[in-house]
Amino acid sequence: MTDLDTAYNYRDFTSHRRLAATAGDLLSEFTISTKVGFFPGSRGPEHCLDPMRLRQAVHQSLQDLGVQPHVVLLHNPERTLAELTPEQGRERWAAACTALHDMAAAGWCRSWGVSCWDPRRVLAVLDRTLPVPAYVMVRAGLLVSADILDASEELATWLNLDAHSRWGMSPYGGQATHAVWDEVDARQFLRRSQYCSRIPAAFRVAYEVPQVSRVAVSTSSGEHLADLVAATALDTDDSRIARYRSLLRAEALTAEVH
Numbered sequence: 081m082t083d084l085d086t087a088y089n090y091r092d093f094t095s096h097r098r099l100a101a102t103a104g105d106l107l108s109e110f111t112i113s114t115k116v117g118f119f120p121g122s123r124g125p126e127h128c129l130d131p132m133r134l135r136q137a138v139h140q141s142l143q144d145l146g147v148q149p150h151v152v153l154l155h156n157p158e159r160t161l162a163e164l165t166p167e168q169g170r171e172r173w174a175a176a177c178t179a180l181h182d183m184a185a186a187g188w189c190r191s192w193g194v195s196c197w198d199p200r201r202v203l204a205v206l207d208r209t210l211p212v213p214a215y216v217m218v219r220a221g222l223l224v225s226a227d228i229l230d231a232s233e234e235l236a237t238w239l240n241l242d243a244h245s246r247w248g249m250s251p252y253g254g255q256a257t258h259a260v261w262d263e264v265d266a267r268q269f270l271r272r273s274q275y276c277s278r279i280p281a282a283f284r285v286a287y288e289v290p291q292v293s294r295v296a297v298s299t300s301s302g303e304h305l306a307d308l309v310a311a312t313a314l315d316t317d318d319s320r321i322a323r324y325r326s327l328l329r330a331e332a333l334t335a336e337v338h
Contacts, residue, residue, distance in 0.1 A: 081309070083111045085249075085296040087155060088137045089118035089125050096144035108147050113215075113247075115195050116141065117155030127159040129172045131179035138180075138188050151215050152189040154180060158201035166204065173205040181211035191215065195249070199231040203238070212239055220248025220295055221286035222266060226328035233290045248295040251286035252279075256304075269324070271315040279304075280311035287312070288321050 086095045096114070100107060116137040118125045128134075138152055154176055161169045180192040193215030196202055216239060218232035236246045252258065256279055266281035267274075269288075276284075286295050299305050 081305070082109075083113070083294065085113045087115035087118070088141055089115075089155070093120060096141050100144060100146050107145065111150045112145065112147065113151040113153060113217075114141055114145075114149050115153040115155035117157065117159070127156065129154075129157060129160045129176040131175045134176060134179050135183060138183050142188055148187070149189045151191050151193055152180060152183070153193045153195040153215065153217055154213070155195055156197055157194060158196050158198045161201040161205060169201070170205045170207065173202075174207065174210050177210045177213070180213075193217065193245075196235075198228060199235040200227070203231060203235055206235075206238055214241075215245045215247060216241060217247040217249050217296065218290070218292075219250050220292055221251040221253065221289060222264060222282060222324075223253035223260070224289065226325070226332040229290050229325070229328070236290075243291065243293050246290070246292045248286055248290070248292035249297075251283050251295050251297055269316055269320050271317050274314050276311055276314060277307070280307045281314070283308050284311040284314045285316060285321065288316050288318075289325070 084099070086099060088096070091098055103110070116134050117129065118127055119133055119137065120126075134154075141149060141152070157173065157176065160172060164172060183189060184192050191214040193213040194202060195217035197219060199216075199218060216232075216236050218235070219228060224232075252261065261278055261282060264282075265278055266285045267276065267278060269285045270276075270281055283295065283297065286292075297308060299308070
C-alpha cells in the first residue's frame with residue numbers, strides 16, 4: 081500500500097494529526113491525497129468554497145501532516161453550488177479553482193483536483209478560462225446510477241484527464257456490509273476461472289464503472305485490505321460490464337418516461 085487518501089474534516093477534523101502521529105517518518109514514503117471544503121460550524125461541519133477558508137485549511141493540513149500533500153481535492157463542491165444561482169455558482173467555482181491553483185504553485189501541495197459525489201453541478205459551472213483540476217475523484221461501483229456515471233465520465237473528458245488522473249471512491253455505496261451485497265454477485269463481471277469472494281469482486285468491478293485508475297476505500301481489517309489488494313489483479317469481462325451499463329441507461333430512460 082503506497083497511497084493514502086484522507087480529508088481535512090475526517091475524524092472530527094483530527095485525521096491529519098492522527099495520521100502524522102501514527103505514521104511518523106514513514107508518512108513521507110506515501111502518496112497522500114486530501115480534501116478541503118468542509119469546516120467546523122456551530123451545528124456541525126459546514127461546507128464552504130470561500131478562498132480564504134480553503135487557504136487556511138490547506139495551510140493547516142500542511143502543518144498537521146508535516147509533509148506536502150501530493151494532491152489536494154476540492155471536497156464536494158456541489159454542496160455549495162446547489163445553494164447558489166448559476167451566476168453565483170460560476171463565480172464561487174472560479175474563486176475556489178484559482179485559490180487551489182495558486183496554492184499548488186506556491187508549493188503548499190503538488191497538484192489539485194476535485195472530489196464530487198454528484199458531478200452534474202460541477203459540469204454546469206465549468207469554464208475553460210479557469211485553472212483546470214489535474215485529478216477528479218468520483219463515485220464508482222455497481223450502485224452508482226446511470227446519470228451519475230455519465231456525468232462523471234463527461235467531467236473527466238471535459239477536463240481532458242487521462243486514466244491516471246481519474247479516481248474512484250465509495251465502491252460499496254458507503255457500506256460493504258449492506259444486504260445488497262448478499263444478493264448481488266459481482267463475480268459475474270469477472271472473467272471465468274478466477275476465484276474471489278463477492279466483496280473483493282465488487283471492489284475490482286468499481287475500477288470499470290466508470291473507468292478509474294484508483295479506488296479509495298476504508299477498512300479497519302488488515303485481512304479485508306489484503307483481499308482488496310489481491311482483487312486488483314483480477315480480469316473483468318468487458319462485454320458484461322458494457323451490457324450492465326446499457327441496462328442502467330435503459331432503466332433510467334424508462335423512469336424518465338413514467
